Amino acid sequence: MASIRSLMAIGGVLVAAGAFAAWAQSPPAQPPMDAGPMPMHRHEGMMPMAGHAGAAGSATLPTAPGQDAFGAIQEIVHMLEADPGTDWSKVDLEALRQHLIDMNELTLKAAETPKVVDGGLEIAVIGEGRTLAAIQRMVPAWAATMNGHKGWTTKATALPNGESLTVTATDPGEIRHIRGLGFIGLMASGSHHQPHHLAMARGEFGHKH
Structure with a gap:
């Protein structure tokens, strides 16, 4: 009887050892398919910052200055600084800046009445207040500058x-x-505006506008 009990004990040990070896060699249990992704506390906390840094490094900055007169002055400032x-x-x-205000008043607020005359146009350009002052400065100056242009x-x-x-x-x-250009087309003709703006900014004119 003692020998039988010994054999049974040895058999039990062997069975337990075999079960343990099988468990140790099996792959780790996978989460259920519907359990969702496993939490990644440390990495999830850092990934958004890395994403923002990459976006900031690759983003294209806006180029529009937001306002046309501001942009014209900004361009002149860059030229002066360079x-x-x-x-x-x-x-x-x-x-x-005051000259650009004049340009805005003349372009957007002046009233003009064209009349066909022999050889071209006669245009009455009128306004009041700040617009009138702009007309009185810009129209005679344009006429003096453009006389002879294209004949x-x-x-x-x-x-x-x-x-007039x-x-x-x-x-x-x-x-x-x-006649096709009309008032504002005539005022925009020629390439003197940009050099005039730069010279004005450099303080090369005695007048202010």
């Missing part, structure tokens, strides 16, 4: 509430050109 010869004691950006004859005559601008030519093609 030029080692800029005399900052003469720079007059306020004069440029045009340009003349400004003062009115009680504005200016007459633009004529002898070439039939230029006559059609003048």
Whole structure:
């Protein structure tokens, strides 16, 4: 009987050892399919910061200044700062700002009445207050600058509430050109505006507008 009990004890030990070995060699249990992803507390806390850093590094910055006159002044400032010869004691950006206000008043608020005349157009440009002041500064200055351009004859005559601008030519093609441009097209003609703005900002004019 003792030998039988010994054999049974040895058999029990062998069975337990085999079960333990099988358990040790089996892969770890996987979570149920519907249990969702396992929590990643440490990594999930850091991933959003890495994502933001990558987005900031690759994002394209906006280029629009937000307002056209501000953008024109900003461009001039960059040019002045890039030029080692800029005399900052003469720079007059306020004069440029006032001129841009004049341009805004003339472009958006002045009233104009065109009349076809021999060889071109005669345009009554009128306004009041700040708009009138802009008309009185800009229209005569434009006429003086553009006289002779493309063979045009340009003349400004003062009115009680504005200016009369007459633009004529002898070439039939230029006559059609003048009439097609109209007031604001004529005022925008030529390439003198940008150099004029830079010279004004440099303080190279005695007048303010």
